[in-house]
Amino acid sequence: MNLTYKYDHFYRYEEITSILKKYEAEFPNLCRLTALNQTPEGRNIWAIEVTNLATGDFSEKPAYFVNANIHCGEVTGSMTAMCLLDNIFTNYKTDENIQKILDHYTFYVIPRISPDGSEAYLTTPDTIRSVNRMYPYSDLMPGLQPKDMDGDGVILKMRVKSPYGAWKVSDRDPRLMTKRTPDDVEGDFYNVYTEGEILDYDGINIKSAPQKWGNDFNRNFPCGWQHSSIQKGSGIYPLSNIETKTVADFIINHKNICSSLNLHTMTGVYLYPPGLKHKKDADPADMARYEAMGKIGTEESGYPAVCILDGYLPEGTAAGAAVGSLDDFNHFNMGIVDFTIECWDLDPRAGIPFGSPIMREETDEEAEEHHLKYLQWIDRENDGEGVKPWTKFNHPQLGEVEIGGIDYKHVVQNPPPKFLPQEVEKHTRFILRHVKALPRVQFRKVDTVKVDESTFKIDAYVMNTGFLPTQVTNEAFKLKIDEDLKVSLCGNDLEFVEGKQIQEIGQLEGYSGIVARGGSLGASSEIVRPCEKKVTWIVKAKPGTELTITCYNSKIGKRATTVTL
Structure with a gap:
């Protein structure tokens, strides 16, 4: 794919802003850049509108809406959105296909819904769901708080020797832990925790603290919204976050939006509604259209395309158990087509087949086997980068521990940089095909x-x-x-x-x-x-x-x- 920019790292806010402003300056006949709102930390939520203005204004054509980073750590999504724009502007003058698309359709792109959260994610060791704002508690709660204790820039796992430890070192790989069997009474045993420190530690018990940044923006939309006591992370009321309200207002105010594409990670799957009810209870003609359009995604990426509730969430998930999503808001409140791409497919790359449903519960044996396959893939395909052998560390509260494990942020949640170009390019190809369905x-x-x-x-x-x-x-x-x-x-x-x-x-x-x-x-x-x-x-x-x-x-x-x- 002929592109102007490099996709060998994840862009921070200033780099995204700089690129968008260059597009605005260089292609005034094709685009308009707007700051929709400003976050509590003072960053703009950018939207760029793209069409051939010589054949009609942005609002005068059916529109395709692309958004990313409603989950701020899923930064492969924003890179896909930027790749789409890069491909359009780099090749517009010579690519007849892109010219025809912009003659007939409009793209609306919000490449980073949560710029505060993504900036924190990219510049700290922290893993963040949607944004680095305290919720639902205003103060840190007692328990284990994730923290980079050894200063290596990542938060991994720490194992602590214990006579009542539930784990032991596997014979298959010294980095792998296996569950202790009922007759295991001799040897070294461990309990394994997230790397961090314990607030209000009593010297005995180590329990995980509630999340300090518990917002899940993809549970904060009005469709089926439930209180956080029922739906974790849903916010204090629908659209209570400036980021989600900005997105909802944008969709409502741009009535020519026909289709929305939400860019997430991870798993390697194309998802379509419903998430709040079973597929059999949705309109059959709409579901047939999703199935047909999903095949394009499968052709371009190899990813399956499935309904959220029935094909993705664990078997037995009840209707109404996953509510307040942008997917369902778009389809059931706005009447538009909605796909979510869960970018990056480490499981099949590592030789782990998809279950049915995809997110089915694993057995202990399967979980261990899958972790081993991750380790083997990292060794084989990523030159061993992204996993740390268990390394002794003197913990200020626990004494001698060992810190190690897989770098979740940069191997599992997002691809290692050398795999990023192929990931963003295949989804860009899907978008340029899917828009023609409008x-x-x-x-x-x-x-x-x-x-x-x-x-x-x-x-x-x-x-x-x-x-x-x-x-x-x-x-x-x-x-x-x-x-x-x-x-x-x-x-x-x-x-x-x-x-x-x-x-x-x-x-x-x-x-x-x-x-x-x-x-x-x-x-x-x-x-x-x-x-x-x-x-x-x-x-x-x-x-x-x-x-x-x-x-x-x-x-x-x-x-x-x-x-x-």
């Missing part, structure tokens, strides 16, 4: 018939050649937000004899709605809802009058054609 309204033809010297009949044939219908999802019908398409006829000194100047034509189906069957006798099509409609006017006008016919609404933007009488 509704695409066009005029097939306009017929004019001269009735008499000053009277004309005009028949305009408007069609949707996109995969998705113009209302995007059937959920939009249920929400009653399926704004009718309007078709207008304009020209100088027109007198309308029949047909209103502006006519509402409802919605146009996409080709995903055609019942297409294959069989031993070949293919067949059955059109259930129309993909094309005819709009008719009879007007009085002077011969030679130029007419402009426009189809528009807030979702598809507007499409116009001209004809001369």
Whole structure:
């Protein structure tokens, strides 16, 4: 992929800002950069809008929304968003495919929803879910607080010898711990904890403290929101965080958004709603569209595409157990298509097959085997970087301990830098294919018939050649937000004899709605809802009058054609 910038490290806030401002300065005909809001630490939440302004304004085309770092540590997501922009701007002048995309569609990109959190994640050893703000407690709580005790820049594991330790060193690899069996009574035994120090330590018990930064922005959206006593990390009320409210407001205020792509890590999977209920309880036509679009993701990445609740979360997860997500907000509140990419697929790379569902609970034996496969992959593919052998350390509270283990942030949660380019490029390829699934309204033809010297009949044939219908999802019908398409006829000194100047034509189906069957006798099509409609006017006008016919609404933007009488 021809790119201008390097993808050998994870960009900090200032680097992202600098690149976005360069795009704004160099490509004023293609983009607009806006600071949507400012975080408590004074960083801007940037949004960049991208289209070919010569063929219509940003709001005048169906839009594809890309966002990243709602989970601030999943920085591969923001790198994918930046790669998309890089690919567009680097290749626009020479790539006909990109030119056509920007002629017909708009991209809205928020590359980093939580800039405060990501900056802390990238500049400290800490692992942070969404943001480095105290929640739900205002003070540190008693217990083990994660901390880089040995000063090597990462927070790993520490093992502590104990006569009642639950673990022992594995015979298979000295870095691997195996569970103690019921008859293990001789040898060295350990308990294993996160590297850190214990607040209010009583000299005996080591218990994990509640998270100091417990916000989960992807549980703070209104759809199905539950109090944090039920849904961990959900915030004190829906959209209680400035970052999530900014995103929700952006989506609400940009009604031409047809599809949202949320960039996360990790696992290596494309996810689609619902997350708050079972797939069988969602609209079947919408689910069929997700399945078809998900195949594009699989083709480009090798990742499976599954429903969040039924295909991803552990088996037996009840409906309503994972709520308040951006995914469900987009689909069930806004009526738009929503995919989440969990970038970076260490498990299959290490030889660990996906379960069904993908996040099923592991047995103790499976967990040990999987950890060993991680270690072997690191040795084989990453030159041993990203794992620390158990190393003695004099802990100020515990005395002699050993610190070691896998660097979660830079191996598991995000790829080691040498694997980053291939990761971001394959998802960029998906985006540039997926955007073409959006509704695409066009005029097939306009017929004019001269009735008499000053009277004309005009028949305009408007069609949707996109995969998705113009209302995007059937959920939009249920929400009653399926704004009718309007078709207008304009020209100088027109007198309308029949047909209103502006006519509402409802919605146009996409080709995903055609019942297409294959069989031993070949293919067949059955059109259930129309993909094309005819709009008719009879007007009085002077011969030679130029007419402009426009189809528009807030979702598809507007499409116009001209004809001369």
